[in-house]
Amino acid sequence: MSVLTLRDVGKKYRLRRETGMLTKELLLRLLRRHKAEEFWALKGITLDVEAGESLGIIGPNGSGKSTLLKLIAGVTSPTEGEISLRGRVSSLLELGAGFHPYLTGRENVYLNGAILGIRREQIDRNFDRIVDFSGIHRFIDTPVKDYSSGMYVRLAFSVAIHSDPDIFLVDEVLAVGDEQFQRKCRAKIRELSDSGKTIVFVSHDLNIVNELCDRVILLQGGEIAQKGSPEDTVDFYLQSLGAEEGMALLRSGSLEVIFNNGRIALFKDGRMLTRANGGYSSIGCRGMWYDSTSAEWSVDSHSGTELVATGTFTRVSISQTWRVTIDNPALLRWAVEVETKPGAEVSERMVSIMVSPEYTMWFTEGSGGEFPQIDVNDTQWIPVSSRDKQLRIMGVSTDHEKQSALPSLSIETLQRVANAGLHIFNTDYALNARVLQMLEVRADNEKQFGPSRELLVSAKITLGEPPQVVQERLREARRQRSIETGNLAALFAGGSTSLAWQGKEITKNLRVFSSIQVGDFWDDSVQGYWQADRVSETELQATGVMRRLPAVQRWILKRSEEGTIDWTILLEVKERLDAQEIDVSIMLVPEYDLWATSHETGAFPPITVETKEWTHLTKLFKAGHFVEARCSKANRYGLPPVRLSFSKPTVAAAVNTRHQEMARVIQVMQPYTRGAGIFEPGRYELFSGKIAVGKG
């Protein structure tokens, strides 16, 4: 049953839209008759909307979208044709249009309700729900003139969304309030749509249209240029776009990249790989995030396969330049350069790509796995992989068994940006997407900086690699950061090195790491900002800027005799440092049950829920040469013994972790009595020793 029918509807406007003066008009009438120019904002629109359907209306500015919505809302009447409507229409056209600043929130809820045609009893009934949704409990009896614009809009949206109409008209209002409220709105609209409400949706955000609508019509020049499934129509629209300001289409074979005002959408073989914002950037400045989608964009140059676009924020003096290039149908490059003017205090910067939830697998060069399902109750983004500053590659792929699988998508950062790490996320339910993100966090003293022009990202995006290639590339990337000797493989990953024996990891959690205690806090190597370089086939050097101390650690990992790796840690101190203790540790899987030092041996007791602190098992604080963990004869896991030995005699310990970590730790401890741990600026050798696995 169709609830809304339009037959040959047309709307004509006089071009000379400014209103006249009666006195002037009368005088002019006496002198001559003039005729205003006319134009058709809409022409020949025929449309049926079925009950329960969500219809999207897209099109460039001035294509008649808003006029159409106004006609449906009955705000204005068509010049020709017929519109028939069954049921009550409610518009989320402009929120709070009927709000009066001097009335309280409560009074405005009733007033706005009356304007939207809601019966008083119905508002009474829904009042609590309206207030709950808006989250403005405390201020409901305050005049809305004292509200922040966010609160205002939240309350208005809340009234509108609870007006329970038969047909809902939504016009770009999803860009209201803060990020969290936007999510709530999208979720609510989705819920309404799922519960069988008829929704007519106008948006510039093609991805939201794509997501929320069953059917989409494309308006161009006041006429319906295309209608059909969201994917087809959006695709058609994007392809038909010229280099309109802020928009451009790049194409090479089966790959299409659409740049649309600070976001890029990727299509392969006509299928949309990205979701929501697609590829976009965000800049954190004084506690606010500025998304590239909110900047003013212009496409500076555009050929079929390359574009350069500049976006400028209106509220902060930050601009960015994007260069997107398609090399071939399986490879594109994306570089973002950010220019800041003095006064812009940038604390964080990131680029993200939101991709289809059809991607079920994620990978980085270090690891990989399956995405958890995105659940209806997910209101937050959930990290799938931890932020890793060492990674350069991350990607997604589908289960390759399926025929209709989307091509895999991987991003490789080409240029290292200090302090930047890669993350993979699941979004909330409303957005329903996977996110590949590179986030750069600046330390406090680096936030403020003068005019500068800095690269945020330069990345290569590869599409549709065959699985074995993906695997091979991952192996290769891994190899760059690993040292193998016999059955032992050590893989360096941002201040923590994992050890694997015959391909199976025996370390866990923080793995092989160092920590320095200064005052009350520990600074672990894993927290630093690391960069690793392969020096030769047998040697790996990594430099890490400590997170909290004015110092840099340099690790040298070298292949020694079979199953053994030489490990040296150099500490470069920049400012005087007074350390209480320096530890070098290896966290091992809990299957290890015996330990030994130069002076004593013992068993690791089981770690239970009761174990709430790290427990030192060694009793003698006597300098020795090694500490070791091994499995007893009876231990069915039969893991290889791990021995940490050191050239200078030092105190060593075997430790049980808390239940949360559930790990065995062997460590070298360097406690300093008062004043003994002072490091003046200079270079020091913190540790020099060997990690031997599978010996004896």
Next chain:
Amino acid sequence: MLFDDTRRFVADMIGHRELVRSLTAKEFKVRYKNAVLGFLWTILNPLLLMVVLTLVFRFFFQPRWEYTEKYPFPAFLLCGLIPWTFMAHSLSRCTSSLVDNAPLIQKVYFPREIIPLSSILANLLNLLLSLVVLFFFLFLMDQMPSVWILAVPLIVFAELVFVVGICLATSSLHVFYRDVAYIVEVALLVWWWGTPIFYPHQLVQNAPAVSPLLYRIYMANPMAAIVVAFRQILLERRFPDGDLVGTLFVVAFLSFFIGLAIFRKKQAVVADFV
């Protein structure tokens, strides 16, 4: 067609009575929300005018008008000021009301007449409160009204119909011609002098230069008829003259029909122009 429009208008207003009520309440509340004396202002306005005019006439002009000497001058003045204030305030507020509410009109559909109407109704509420004050005043001055006070609602109704008519016309015309509001302000000034508010209508009737025809035209001014009717009911304590009331109703409904016709003709495209 005439009655079709009217039926539609009445049906719309009844169908949207909740909105009419809400917007009227809003108009009323908002107007005095930030004022210290609150809605007392609604009554103070004609009272202050009354005080000023009484002082001016007592001490400066000291006119010897037979009619005004029979009744207390302040009461005489209030009978004119109160219906006048209702009309004048309604007209000046309503004329720009559609344009003032442009955001609403462009976004949500409801019968557009509700906007000027709710503004008028808020003023009507003022009128009713002022009338209560007037009755109290008469009581103080020992001018106990007679049973003919029951005719007051009839005259108020006629005035309402008349005011709705002109307000519908000016508010819709103002959307298209933005000088209508200025024209209205000037017209109100002339109108004030052309209405027997601070002088008795007999002054015009008995003026040697005024022919009987001219006097008829003068009294066709509904505001003149209303003011005179008010005085006849409240001061002279009788039912107002039949032909006076008759003419008043004819002109009031004529105004209503014409105003509604103009509004109806324009309202479909109002949203495109506000």
